[in-house]
Amino acid sequence: MTAPFDLTTVDDLLSTTRAVRKRLDLDRAVPDDVILECIRLSQQAPTGSNMQNWRWLVIRDADTRLGLAELYRSAGGEYLAAAAETASEGQIKRVMSSANYLAENLEKVPVHVIPCAKGRLTSENSVGDWSGMMGSIYPAIWSFQLALRSRGLGSCLTTLHLGHEAKAAELLGIPDDVMQIALLPVAYTKGTDFKPADRPPVERIVHVDRWGNKPG
C-alpha cells in the first residue's frame, strides 16, 4: 500500500518546525486571517472525551504586549539570568542566548497568542488528570505551530509567564475557570530555510516491551 500522504512534505514539516526566536521578523505585519486560519486547523486535533475545551487569546495591542513582556521578564528572572551566565557550549548555549533575545524583544513580536483550557486543576490533581488536560490542548497548540510554519510564520512555545498567571489573567480579563497554558510569540520568519536539528539515534530513547530492552 502506498502512503496516503506525500511523505516528503510531511516529514519536512515535522522535521523543520523549530522554536523560532531570533529569526522572528519583527517588522512584517501579520494579517488576522492567517492567525484565525491556523487556529481553525488546530480545532481538528482530538481532545479527551471530545470536550474541545480550548480557548485562544490573540493579542495585538501594543500596550498589552508590553505588559505581557514585563510579566514574562519578571517571572523568568532567575531562569533568564542563569541562561545569560551559562558557560555551556554548543546547542544549549545557542538555546539560552536565543531565549534571552526573545525575552528582551517580546513586546516587539507583532502577535502574542495565549492558548487556554476551560477548567482549572489544582494540587489535588494527579498526573493522569494533568496529562488528560494537557493532552487535550497541546496537540492543538502544536498543530497551530505546524500550520504557522507551513505558511511561512514561526513561533515558540513559552511557559515562563505562568509564574505570574494571575497577573496576566487580570491584564487580559481571563476568568478564574480558564487556565492559561502557554504564550506563543508569532511572526513571519526571516527566511523559511529551517533545518532538522541534531538529535541522538532514536534507539537511545526507545525501549521494547520492557524498560532496558533496546530495539533491534
Added chain:
Amino acid sequence: MTAPFDLTTVDDLLSTTRAVRKRLDLDRAVPDDVILECIRLSQQAPTGSNMQNWRWLVIRDADTRLGLAELYRSAGGEYLAAAAETASEGQIKRVMSSANYLAENLEKVPVHVIPCAKGRLTSENSVGDWSGMMGSIYPAIWSFQLALRSRGLGSCLTTLHLGHEAKAAELLGIPDDVMQIALLPVAYTKGTDFKPADRPPVERIVHVDRWGNKPG
C-alpha cells in the same frame, strides 16, 4: 510570498488525523521500522530548554499488552461505565461507544506505545511546571501521531491507565524518575479516508486583545 509548503497536504494531514479506535486494523502486522521512523520524526519537536527528556516504550509482547489492557479497564472502570450508560446523542455518544470498544479490545491492538518524560512532578508543582513538562512531550506525541497517519496507521491518545501508573511501571520495569504520560494503541487503519470533524466556527473560541472581545 508563496507558502513554503504544499498547503493541501499539510491542511489535509492536520484536519484528518483523528483519534482512531474502531477503525484500527487488529489483524495487520505493524513493522518495527515504521514505529521507529515515526518516533525519529517526533524527536524533531522542540522541548523546553532543549532538554529532550522524552523516552518511549514500545510494547508488542502479547502478555504485556494484556496486562496493560487489564490495568486500563480497571483504572477506567467508572469512566467507561458512565460512557456505556450515557444516553446522549450524536458526536458524544459516538465517542463514548468508541471508547468502550477500545477498552474491550485493547490487548488485540498490535502495538502499545507509552511516551514517557524523564523527571517527576508532584502536587508541589505549579501549572507552569506542569505545562512546561507536558509542553516538552506532547508536541512530540502529536508529531508521532501525525507521522503515523501519513503512513496509513492510526492511534489514539489515552491517559486512563495512569490511574494505575505505579502498577504499570512495575509491569514494564520503568524507573521511579520516569513519568508515563499516555498510552497509544497503534495499528494500521481500516481504510485511510478520514474526514475533518464538525467543529464550531473558530470565532467562538477566539478572543482578541482582551477576554470577551470577539474577532472581526
